[in-house]
Amino acid sequence: MSRFESIDVTRLRWFVAVAEELHFARAAKSLGVSRQKLSHTVIDLETELGTKLFVPGAQPTELTEDGRELLAEAAGIIAGAEAVSAEPEPSAAALRVGFVPGVTVSKWTRIWAERFPDIPLAAIPTPMADQLAALREGRVDMCFVRLPIDRDGLSAIPLYRELPVVVVSKDHPISVFTEVTMADLAEERQQDAADIDAVAGAIELVAAGVGVAIVPHSIARLHARRDVVYRTVTDIADTEIALAWPSAATTDLVEEFVGVVRGRSERSSRTPTSEQRKNEQRKKPEPRKQTEPRKKPAKGRPATAKKPAKRRGR
Numbered sequence: 001m002s003r004f005e006s007i008d009v010t011r012l013r014w015f016v017a018v019a020e021e022l023h024f025a026r027a028a029k030s031l032g033v034s035r036q037k038l039s040h041t042v043i044d045l046e047t048e049l050g051t052k053l054f055v056p057g058a059q060p061t062e063l064t065e066d067g068r069e070l071l072a073e074a075a076g077i078i079a080g081a082e083a084v085s086a087e088p089e090p091s092a093a094a095l096r097v098g099f100v101p102g103v104t105v106s107k108w109t110r111i112w113a114e115r116f117p118d119i120p121l122a123a124i125p126t127p128m129a130d131q132l133a134a135l136r137e138g139r140v141d142m143c144f145v146r147l148p149i150d151r152d153g154l155s156a157i158p159l160y161r162e163l164p165v166v167v168v169s170k171d172h173p174i175s176v177f178t179e180v181t182m183a184d185l186a187e188e189r190q191q192d193a194a195d196i197d198a199v200a201g202a203i204e205l206v207a208a209g210v211g212v213a214i215v216p217h218s219i220a221r222l223h224a225r226r227d228v229v230y231r232t233v234t235d236i237a238d239t240e241i242a243l244a245w246p247s248a249a250t251t252d253l254v255e256e257f258v259g260v261v262r263g264r265s266e267r268s269s270r271t272p273t274s275e276q277r278k279n280e281q282r283k284k285p286e287p288r289k290q291t292e293p294r295k296k297p298a299k300g301r302p303a304t305a306k307k308p309a310k311r312r313g314r
Helices: 009-021 024-031 035-049 065-086 106-115 128-136 196-207 217-222 252-262 274-282
Strands: 095-099 121-125 142-146 154-162 164-169 213-216 228-233 239-246
Touching: 009 024, 009 035, 009 065, 024 035, 035 196, 095 128, 095 252, 106 121, 106 252, 128 142, 128 196, 128 239, 154 252, 164 196, 164 217, 196 213, 196 228, 213 217, 217 228, 239 252
Parallel strands: 095 121, 095 142
Antiparallel strands: 142 239, 154 239, 164 213, 164 228
């Protein structure tokens, strides 16, 4: 087995684009991603493999020996992954729910499994950059998204807001405070953390003592590590998480999941669970026996009591 076979296929495709172009900007353009995101992805891949794939500082871009070895094996690995993904899944989920980085869906999927054990639900990690396309292209039925998004043709329910935090190295002066303002960060070099999907690279630089990064609280928690801390920033806008789905595809299952997320009780569920159906069958009332109505005396004639029979003498 090749030591490269465990690499995420998307990362591998992006590496191949750079390796073939030998130019990060051109490769980023061909992939439709930012140059910074592509650079961070390559850095993450090198960290995962524990080796350099490109000669540091080389102009033009040049592959290392390990980089050339990976490029030689990449085509076969990608082809194998595509063949596996093309195979039909043995049991397709009835409801596919995407979620962007930072969203924890385990509570809702657990409640769903308890209420609807016969209706499978798939929770699908979805990059923030892909959240809208995943909904529009039908790759997911619903998605926990980070606002704002283009809501044209979509239904969206805002769920909660997240405070922004600043991530700093653990020995940074800001680490002694519980919260800060942007004025406190005026002298700091801020890493570009706008791309939530590639924020690991920015936090790696912060851990090395190169500047600070401002991210939503859940993202800082997701990338928590021992060499960084995060503190609340009180005077910049927070972010909002919502549950969205195509309005034209509002099915009973979609409405049921909305009810789960909103905290609707099982008793008020629109679709009866298997247990409820069993209970309903047990509780079916028996048909009432019809009793013959008592005869009333004819109108206008008083009811007369029956006279006792006279005893005859001997």
